[in-house]
Amino acid sequence: MYTLYGYPRTRSVRVAWALEEIGLPYSYCSVDLKVGEHFSDEFRKINPAGKVPALVTKEGTLSESAAILTYLADKHARHEFIPEPGSFSRGLYEQTMSFLVTELEQPLWTIAKHKFALPVEKRVPAVIDVAKWEFSRVLKVFSKMLGSNAFLVDNSFSMVDVVAGHVLSWARTSELDIPYDNVVSYAERLLSRKAYDRAWRKELAHLSE
Ligand SMILES: N[C@@H](CCC(=O)N[C@@H](CS)C(=O)NCC(=O)O)C(=O)O
Numbered sequence: 001m002y003t004l005y006g007y008p009r010t011r012s013v014r015v016a017w018a019l020e021e022i023g024l025p026y027s028y029c030s031v032d033l034k035v036g037e038h039f040s041d042e043f044r045k046i047n048p049a050g051k052v053p054a055l056v057t058k059e060g061t062l063s064e065s066a067a068i069l070t071y072l073a074d075k076h077a078r079h080e081f082i083p084e085p086g087s088f089s090r091g092l093y094e095q096t097m098s099f100l101v102t103e104l105e106q107p108l109w110t111i112a113k114h115k116f117a118l119p120v121e122k123r124v125p126a127v128i129d130v131a132k133w134e135f136s137r138v139l140k141v142f143s144k145m146l147g148s149n150a151f152l153v154d155n156s157f158s159m160v161d162v163v164a165g166h167v168l169s170w171a172r173t174s175e176l177d178i179p180y181d182n183v184v185s186y187a188e189r190l191l192s193r194k195a196y197d198r199a200w201r202k203e204l205a206h207l208s209e
Helices: 012-022 041-046 065-076 090-105 104-118 126-146 160-173 181-191 195-209
Strands: 002-006 028-030 054-056 059-065
Touching: 002 012, 002 160, 012 028, 012 065, 012 160, 012 195, 028 195, 041 160, 041 195, 054 065, 054 160, 059 090, 065 090, 065 160, 090 104, 090 160, 160 181
Parallel strands: 002 028
Antiparallel strands: 002 054, 054 059
């Protein structure tokens, strides 16, 4: 059984969502970022970067949400949530995953870092407006990429949609404008999936423990 180290309202929901989609059992360990549990020696043994998510498997521990999702789908989903390695579709999947984590997500992370995640003395508030502008530019590219498709790769739900769904929900909670109808309905389609709801609730349940 897998053990997911995470915290509500973070990228760990991507991993919980993927586990729920595939139907894999997992236990959940909350790492309270608010009180700095991720800086503890104990957690650094699990992820030396001191970040969530981390997934403990029988063979070792994985970090980096996108890599964990690809691993889980390759290992357990028999190509249901991921194209076959070596196929052109798989190339598109990897291209899309890279775009999501290096382009679409980065302005949101920059905003979060300069609003609350960095130590106060390292924050540069002026960067926030630049990041908002960058997000609006990259969102336009994303909207074109999606077009009239229901899902990003081969019009079939895959792990890249999990990451994209999370990034768009993050944009909404950051109160960023999403002025593209196709992107709004895509986000609604993803965030109304039962597996997302189960993942989200499971993580939140650990807040009250
Ligand atoms: N690229 C990593 C990013 C992980 C990450 O930055 N996680 C945040 C929560 S969403 C975290 O643990 N932040 C604590 C910190 O940066 O000190 C991934 O996708 O897993």
